[in-house]
Amino acid sequence: LTIPPPKSYNLPLAKHIFKLYAQKFEGWQTEFRVLGVEALATEKIPGFSEDYMAIPDVVFEEITSGQKVPLDIKASKSEFAQDAFPHDRQHLGQVWVVGSQWFLRDFIHVDYKGGKVKTIDRSRVEVDPLLLDEWVRELSTREKTLKLYEESGVWPMESPFACNSFGRPCPFLGLCSAPPEFRDEIRESMTKRGKWVKHQVLELE
Numbered sequence: 484l485t486i487p488p489p490k491s492y493n494l495p496l497a498k499h500i501f502k503l504y505a506q507k508f509e510g511w512q513t514e515f516r517v518l519g520v521e522a523l524a525t526e527k528i529p530g531f532s533e534d535y536m537a538i539p540d541v542v543f544e545e546i547t548s549g550q551k552v553p554l555d556i557k558a559s560k561s562e563f564a565q566d567a568f569p570h571d572r573q574h575l576g577q578v579w580v581v582g583s584q585w586f587l588r589d590f591i592h593v594d595y596k597g598g599k600v601k602t603i604d605r606s607r608v609e610v611d612p613l614l615l616d617e618w619v620r621e622l623s624t625r626e627k628t629l630k631l632y633e634e635s636g637v638w639p640m641e642s643p644f645a646c647n648s649f650g651r652p653c654p655f656l657g658l659c660s661a662p663p664e665f666r667d668e669i670r671e672s673m674t675k676r677g678k679w680v681k682h683q684v685l686e687l688e
């Protein structure tokens with residue numbers, strides 16, 4: 484689930500954004516080598532039964548140091564979205580699978596209504612090892628909690644906060660409102676089994 488793009492976002496504007504973005508970072512090949520784009524990366528986590536999976540927008544290798552670095556690309560009309568927080572769980576997961584201590588964030592501030600790009604900025608965000616350790620312990624705790632839910636058959640709801648968290652009503656609102664004894668049957672009828680999107684698998688060894 485995600486917030487749908489503005490109606491003013493179209494192919495010509497997308498091409499214009501991409502052109503300016505490419506111009507902004509022209510010559511980056513002298514600093515970085517691309518290892519993967521939207522590629523699946525996995526890494527084991529202590530105390531976690533399954534490998535952790537992440538799909539960074541881009542994974543670079545810094546030419547001078549050989550350090551592998553995830554890049555997150557964000558385009559938004561909202562200036563507040565520019566801030567990349569070191570404690571962001573998505574970024575911590577990408578840093579973990581790549582084996583880095585920092586990540587890059589490219590922010591494109593777009594005036595969709597006016598059809599123009601206001602700014603394009605790149606920031607380097609250092610990650611505190613203590614935050615990574617906290618994230619690992621948090622995942623282990625969450626796995627234990629999920630196993631408890633599964634064993635008990637009780638799945639706590641995140642209402643009302645999750646009901647409209649992505650700018651539109653959750654498609655499972657009807658399921659949550661149904662009597663508990665009918666939910667398994669309704670859930671099965673609502674589930675769509677589609678094909679997985681096939682991603683390049685990133686080998687980082």
